[in-house]
Amino acid sequence: MTEHATRWGILGTGNAARTIAAAIRSARDSMLQAVASRGGHRREQSRALGPRELHDSYEALAASDNIDVVHIATPHTAHFQNALLCLEAGKSVVCEKPLTMSRSEAEQLILLARSKGAFLMEAVWPRFLPAVIRSRELVEHGSIGRPQFVNTSIAIHLDPAAHPRVYDPSLGGGVINELGSYPLAFAIGIMGPVLGSKAISTQSGLVSENCLMQCVHQAGLSSGFCSLKFQGRNQVVIVASDGQLTLLPASGKFETLLIWSGNNGKEITEDHAYAGTGYEFMIEHVNECIREGWNESPLMPLADSLNMAGALESCNQQCSMPA
Amino acid sequence: MTEHATRWGILGTGNAARTIAAAIRSARDSMLQAVASRGGHRREQSRALGPRELHDSYEALAASDNIDVVHIATPHTAHFQNALLCLEAGKSVVCEKPLTMSRSEAEQLILLARSKGAFLMEAVWPRFLPAVIRSRELVEHGSIGRPQFVNTSIAIHLDPAAHPRVYDPSLGGGVINELGSYPLAFAIGIMGPVLGSKAISTQSGLVSENCLMQCVHQAGLSSGFCSLKFQGRNQVVIVASDGQLTLLPASGKFETLLIWSGNNGKEITEDHAYAGTGYEFMIEHVNECIREGWNESPLMPLADSLNMAGALESCNQQCSMPA
Known part of the structure; x- marks a missing residue:
């Protein structure tokens, strides 16, 4: 840990907070400065994350002078208010996906971040994996x-x-x-913004347990299947005019990239294995953004998040009734 | 060629007719008895297919006593009238996909075939390939x-x-x-009938050059991407609760089946290579149906064709305007 280590704060103490705390510990030039919970039994969960400081309110963490960037790891519906709080206090913010519950809320956060000159990013962590970056470079x-x-x-x-x-x-x-942010982030990263989307679900309960989203982009089409009902292999296939890329995971890590050439019909395998959980690539990327004084990530720009928020809102509306 | 060889007639002389004529020649127990064209220069194209008889009208072939089954290889919009003609004459019919231009037309053909006791089948040839049959068995x-x-x-x-x-x-x-019949036939074969569908396209011309169809089935979801704009790898992926199957083609033949197990994370490769074009499996299956006196194929039943006709009609309507 150097003097230039980025000092992270985390809002929330659930699964996402534990994952991010571990990634901050294992990433280069990072320090888990503070965790904020809303008191009671959550104070013990906060302490277990191993920060230097504990706060009993989100307001206290947002006001702290010891923090360079706040990771918002609260439930989805709280993201907007929590991000608002931190941005208002001039803090840089990384927010769990989905950034907000609507396009309009996403737009408000983005405008606020820009007016404050604060860094803001949605934590779509697969965007920063080596195999994923490599696939975008190949395209x-x-x-x-x-x-x-x-x-x-x-x-x-x-x-x-x-x-x-x-x-x-x-x-x-x-x-x-x-889960919907994942296919959207992959598709937008390759095909550009979503221009229109349709979605379906078998809709077996109060909330959708599976869904299929399809999107029109300027250059082509994308499809995203998501399910909470079983553990799948999980993969991304990029079909192009002269070839095809397949990102294959080992337990969600996307370490393998298959590159098929339409010219010779051959497929080669590239191994982009890594030792950690994968989240450390995102943490190190944010550290770099903060160090460089950027207000936006070049790999996960705010235009993509705004576009994703609109597509998610539309897909949610369409899946609240049978196709 | 035995005395029990099934005697085929073909309506039409285009690409589909040439493919089917070659398949009839290479399939077991088959004979290309007759080809019908509408005269003029097409008589030479008919002769080139190598049948025993030539007819200058579809009516003449439909009325012939030397024919066991007629393959309809005319343009899409003629399928309905041509199939109607042959079924009215009591002939068994195999019709190029799509069976008709609407669900209502498909329904009329099916009712007519049933009332005549005639065999009727849509020529969705990949259904009969060894690797495809194997994938359905595994499921x-x-x-x-x-x-x-x-x-x-x-x-x-x-x-x-x-x-x-x-x-x-x-x-x-x-x-x-x-191309839309292919993804629908794969999906319906695995997931059962389509209960609802949505479709999108980038819609660059008078007709859609690419499309993405998504369907709800009782048990899950399906997605079908089709394009006329480039030569793709073409593949089918079946995602299931305990594993995943991938049908991979060599030039559309689907000879390779990858079987991934969710239990051990391992993938094995099955080779289902064959020497011909692949259409011969469909021809031999129809020969068997005719020999057995079946009025419907167990591998490509009429309920599937009716369901596909409805889904295609709906997807066509949705893709006639941007998403």
Whole structure:
């Protein structure tokens, strides 16, 4: 830990907070300065994350002078208010996905961040993985021709008993809020902004447990399947005019990149393995942004988050009734 | 060729007729008895297909006593009238996909075939390939758990100059009619009937050159990407609760089946290579149906064709305007 270590604060003490705290500890040039919880038994959970400071209110952390950037790891429906609080205090903010519950809220946060000159980013962590960055470079360099279709399939089994928040409509439950950011972020990263979207679900409960989102982009189409009902292989396929890329995971980590060439019909395998959980790449990228004084990430820009918020809002509306 | 060889007639002389004539020649127990064209220069094209008889009208072939089954290889918009003609004459009919231009027309053909006791089938040839049959068996035996999502991606480059019919709205042009039957047939074969569908396209011309169809089935969801603008790898991925199957083609033949197990994270490769074009499996299946006196194929039943016709009609309507 150097004198230039970025000092992180975390709002919240749940699963996301634990994952981020571990990533901050393992990332270069990072320090977990503070965690804020709303007191009671959560104080013990805060302490277990190992920060230098504990705060019993989000306001206290937002006001602290010892913090360079706040990671918001509270339930989905609280993101907007919590991000607002920190940005108002002039803090840089990294917010768990989805950034907000609506496009309008996302727009307000972005405008506020810009007016404050504060860094703001949605924590779509797969964007920063080596294999994912490599796939975007291959596309940008024209290695597989023009991209035409991106298909992402993400299934993570989250049992209602163990994860009640994910199934609670009042906390922004449902698969679209929980997992929908992933396929959208992959598709937008390759194909550019979503111009229109449609979504369907088999809709078996109060909230959607699976969904299929399809999007029109300027250059082509994308499709995203998400499910909470089983543990899938999870993969991203980028279909292009001269080839095809497949991002294959080992337990969600996307370490393997298959590169198929339409010219010779051959497929090669690139290994982009890493030792950690994968979140450390995002933390180190944010450290760099903060160090450089950037107010926006070049890898996860705010225009993408605004576009994703609109697509998620639309897909949620469409999946609240059967197709 | 035995005395029990099934005697085929073909209506039409275009690309589909040439493909089917070659398949009839290479399939077991088959004979190309007759080809019907509408006279003029097409008589030479008919003769080139090598049948025993030539007819200058579709009516003459439909009335022939030497024919066991008629393959309808005329443009999409003619399928309904041509199939009607043959079924009225009591002939068994195999019809190029899409069976008709609407669900209502498909329903009329099916009712007529049933009232005549005649065999009727839509020529969705990939259904009969060994690797495809094997994938359905694996799903039915529960080898990969419950299917949740089927994603098919089919891109076949058909240049407007060389294939004007495919881009002619008056001949049922557009990618949905040309290729849409493939993803629907794969999805329905695994997930059961389509209960609702949505479709999008980047819609660059008079007819859609690409499309993305998404469907709700009882058990899950499916997605089908199709494009006429480039030659893709083409693949089918079946995502299930305990594993995943990938049908990979060599030039559309789907000879390779990848079986991934969610239990051990391992993938094995099954080779289902064959020497021919692949159409011969469909021809031999129809020969068997005719020999057995079946009025419907167990592998490509009429309920599936009716369901596909409805989904295609709906997707065509949705893609006639931007998403």
